[in-house]
Amino acid sequence: MAHNPPKSAPPSSWFNHLRELANSKNRVNWDIGDALVQGELVYKITYRAANEATGIDPRELRDIASVARRVQLSVRTDKLSWSHHREVAALDASEQVRWLAAAGAKEPPMTLRKLRDAIRVRRKTRSVSMLLSRVWRHIRAAAEVADRRGWCGNH
Numbered sequence: 001m002a003h004n005p006p007k008s009a010p011p012s013s014w015f016n017h018l019r020e021l022a023n024s025k026n027r028v029n030w031d032i033g034d035a036l037v038q039g040e041l042v043y044k045i046t047y048r049a050a051n052e053a054t055g056i057d058p059r060e061l062r063d064i065a066s067v068a069r070r071v072q073l074s075v076r077t078d079k080l081s082w083s084h085h086r087e088v089a090a091l092d093a094s095e096q097v098r099w100l101a102a103a104g105a106k107e108p109p110m111t112l113r114k115l116r117d118a119i120r121v122r123r124k125t126r127s128v129s130m131l132l133s134r135v136w137r138h139i140r141a142a143a144e145v146a147d148r149r150g151w152c153g154n155h
Contacts, residue, residue: 022081029082033068036061071096079104083112087119 004017032054039045047058047065054061067082070089075096080103088096099119103110110118146152 023078026078026082029064030068030076032056032061033064036065037069040065075100077104080109081112084109084115087112087116091119 004014036045036047036050039050047061050056050061051058056064063086067086067089071085072093075093076085077100080100084100084103085096088099091099099115102118103115143152
């Protein structure tokens with residue numbers, strides 16, 4: 001049975017206890033993920049074998065290991081949840097650092113939903129910007145061809 005603060009304790013004790021539990025869950029996910037990565041590399045352990053040892057669904061194990069593999073120890077921060085790290089795991093290391101620093105700089109830290117939305121907006125903005133850049137390149141190239149062939153009406 002889990003240890004809970006006494007019922008006579010102030011609500012702040014309960015919230016502190018809840019934060020400690022959440023932090024320990026984050027640490028457990030990192031510990032499991034790092035152990036899975038090591039198990040794959042050193043012992044050639046499969047997710048099915050890890051599932052039999054832990055009772056954790058193989059898909060969840062694969063996800064935990066993927067985040068541990070992609071988010072290096074030097075990038076991880078205790079200030080944010082494991083789920084925040086999972087959200088940035090697909091990004092390159094410099095982007096992970098940037099987003100985690102931005103999310104952790106706020107007090108309280110940025111929620112997972114706000115981080116996810118901010119990353120999504122940034123991706124869309126970058127995609128539109130890249131598309132516009134390509135369109136302008138094609139327009140300039142077409143204008144150069146038209147100019148060389150005398151189609152621009154500069155008589």
